[in-house]
Amino acid sequence: MNVKRTEELVLAQSEDIVRARQTVRAWMIREGFSLVDQTKMVTAASELARNAVDYGGGGVVLLEQLLEGARAGLRITFTDRGPGIPDLELAQTDGYSTGTGLGMGLGGSRRLVNEFTIASSPGQGTVVTITRWR
């Protein structure tokens, strides 16, 4: 798998979520994704960026343009250094939230993308990676 280009954004406050969304949208458009794919990826990115800001106390987003054989894709990695998630299974259950949200963000994001990985341990922060192939 080839990484053709990368871009890193800082997530510190809610304005950064807007910026992350716009950047993801611009990348998806440049990669020639359909409007539905764009919207799905942007929505998933919005959820995960908000998680990093609200629960992870801020972090970074890494966008990577992928090329694997003939197919192109976009991989986005969200890294925060927050308290971490003790029970990943439970956190991805729809309707479960430790905050005041709907509790649909993690599970919903997983359904919006082709590949979804999450790694976390208490005190170490959380890393979520999503990939969408064209």
Place this chain on the structure above:
Amino acid sequence: MTTPSAGKWAKVLAEDKDAFLEHWLREQKAVISARPDLMVDSELRRESAEFLDLLLAAADEGAAADISAEPWAPSREYLAGISRSRAVQGFTPTETATFVFSLKQPAFALLQAKLKDEAVLLSEVWTFNVLVDKLGLYTTEIFLTSREDIIRRQQAEMLELSTPVVQLWEGILALPLIGTLDSERTQVIMEILLQSIVDRSSGVAIIDITGVPAVDTMVAQNLMKTVAAARLMGAQCIISGIRPQIAQTMVHLGVSFEGVVTTASLADALAHAFRLSNLHVSQAQSRS
């Protein structure tokens, strides 16, 4: 920096004030701070002359290079005024700071011509240099603060501007939403909509999200809260402008506007609102 000769530069400058002012104005125009498109010549001349007077007056009181000291207060205020007005007019920071920094060249030339003792000359040039640097930095600082104020004000204006509630029919309100629905704006939207429902005693409110680029769980939750609050006040809400890509995304995301009438277009929403209000729209019979 207080040496026995401190302030001598001011005397030298004061003696040849008119010539110095001319030289300074030439310097300003030669660099970039004179922008004929933004500022007329006479205004620049007036500002320069007034500031020069304040500068010499402050130096007369024996103040050293500490510009935060009391004798410099009028000069500081005057500079702050200039910086602010230039920030508003659209000058660049460089152009604004040049107003002060361009004092150096004419001052050095004049001091060099008038002061024969090299030690005194060096000391005066240094004192003046330090002073101008501080005033220049101060100008830039004020300039940036003014820019930040402008940005903050514009943000506040956009919050207000982007949420108009329009009356489509008696008892039917529409709220066309445009842009991102972050939490602060949603709060404003909610308040405006609820207040309008009371003010115009409306029974139906249409929230149009055609202009919202992405609906994630937080946006959905905020919209549902607004709908629930409107319902408590006796108004029914219709959410319109659900585009195909938004609908697909919401299904995958797992959020739904359950219990709320949603439509693809504002026109469909208005038709539904007419039905709710027992209004019938029909084609008029032509008389011919």
